[in-house]
Amino acid sequence: xxTRLNRKKEIVAVSLPSLIFGIIFAFSNxxxxxxxxxxxxxxxxxxAQLVNTVLVFIPIFITALIYLKCEDPQxxxxxxxxxxxxxxxxxxxxxxxxxxxxAAILLIIIFAIAIEFLPLPFGMEEIESxxxxxxxxxxxxEFYFLLLLPIGFFFNFVGEELLWRGILYKxxxxxxxxxxxxxxxxxxxxxxxxxxxMAILLLPIFLAIxxxxxxxxxxxxxxxxxxxxxxxVDILLILGIVG
Numbered sequence: 128x129x130t131r132l133n134r135k136k137e138i139v140a141v142s143l144p145s146l147i148f149g150i151i152f153a154f155s156n157x158x159x160x161x162x163x164x165x166x167x168x169x170x171x172x173x174x175a176q177l178v179n180t181v182l183v184f185i186p187i188f189i190t191a192l193i194y195l196k197c198e199d200p201q202x203x204x205x206x207x208x209x210x211x212x213x214x215x216x217x218x219x220x221x222x223x224x225x226x227x228x229x230a231a232i233l234l235i236i237i238f239a240i241a242i243e244f245l246p247l248p249f250g251m252e253e254i255e256s257x258x259x260x261x262x263x264x265x266x267x268x269e270f271y272f273l274l275l276l277p278i279g280f281f282f283n284f285v286g287e288e289l290l291w292r293g294i295l296y297k298x299x300x301x302x303x304x305x306x307x308x309x310x311x312x313x314x315x316x317x318x319x320x321x322x323x324x325m326a327i328l329l330l331p332i333f334l335a336i337x338x339x340x341x342x343x344x345x346x347x348x349x350x351x352x353x354x355x356x357x358x359x360v361d362i363l364l365i366l367g368i369v370g
Contacts, residue, residue: 134302141298144290145314148187153321155182157259164260170269171260172364180279188286194294211293214345224339224352231335238328264367273365280361284353291315292340292349312337332356 160178164171199206265273291311299307312334319326319333336356340349 137298137302141295141302142314144190144295145317148183149318149320151186152183152318155179156321161259170265171262172265173269173272175260176276176279180282184279184282184286187290188282191286191290191294211289212344212346214347216345216347220343220345220348223342224348227335227339228352228355231331234331235328262364265365276361280354280358284350284357288346288350288353292337293346296340308337308341309334
C-alpha cells in the first residue's frame, strides 16, 4: 500500500511542473501580454519576448536549479554535469536528431493537409490564430533589441530542456520505464496547451525531442534540437512572414 501511494505521489511530482508552468504560460500570454501591449508603444513581439522570458522561462530555469540544489546540496559541478547528462556530442546522435526531427515535421505536414480535407469545425487558419495580440515585423531601431534575443533563447531552450529532460526525465524513467519518453513528450505538450489545437498538431515535435533524448541521453543534443525548432519561428515572426 505504501509503495503504491509513494508511486502516485511521484507521478504527481513529475507531472505537476508541466501543469503549473502551463497555467503560468497561458496567464502570461492571455492576460499579462495583452495588457502590456495595450499600455506600451513598443513592438508587440519584443513585449512578448520580455513578458514570457521574465514570467515563464526564467522561473523554469530557476526551478531546474532548485531541483539540482536539492539533489546535490554541495553544488558540485562535476556531479551536476553527470546528473543532467551534458555529454560530448557524437555524429550518430546528430544523425538521430536530424532523422527524428524530419520525421516529426513530415507527420505535422501530413496532419495539416488532412485537417484541410476532414469535415472538422476548424481549419489550419483557426489553428494558427493562437496569438492574443497582433504581431508586426520589427522596424528601424527595433532591430537593436535583437542583441538581447540570445538571452531569451537561453532561458527558453536551455531552461525547458534542463527541466523536462535533464531533471524530470530521469525520475519518469523510474516510473514508466521504456515508455517514459512518451510521457515526457506529452507532458511537455501540456506546458504548451495555451496554444490550443496547435499544441496537439505539434505533438510529433514534442515526442521527437523526448525520443531523441531517450536514445542519446545527451542534453546538448536536445538543446540544439529545440533551438532548431524554435529559433526559425522567431525569425519568421520578426520578419513578419508569420504572425
